[in-house]
Amino acid sequence: MSEDSANEDPTETLSIDDIANADEKVTAAGFIVTDGPIAGSKYLLGAGRSTIGRHPESSIFFDDITVSRRHAEVTLSGNEVKVTDVGSLNGTYLNQRQIDSSQQLVPGDVLQIGKFKLVYFQESN
Secondary structure (H helix, E strand, O other): OOHHHHHOOOOOOOOHHHHHOOOOOEEEEEEEEEEOOOOOOEEEOOOEEEEEEOOOOOOEEOOOOOOOOOOEEEEEEOOEEEEEEOOOOOOEEEOOEEOOOOEEOOOOOEEEEOOEEEEEEEEEO
């Protein structure tokens, strides 16, 4: 070991809990469609509530019969992003499990709306 490396401070190690409880604010968040007729499409979320559905005025509009007109909502508030099914016919799935209550999203989560699969991403400051 060289003298320089012996005097360096060790690298800080963070636990999953430390990362989850960090006081960072989400600066950009959204989804990339990985499966479905529009694979490769990217959707950015705005602050507050975004709607997902087949209704033409949805924030994220999917023109497909497997998607309910009002399917799900995503809420971005500070450093927390949550998804909620709003009574869809086919259900909303998070990481292959159907959700029946509001669920927090973390980067890499896979959301399935009808035949569309979306991967959640975010950037924080």
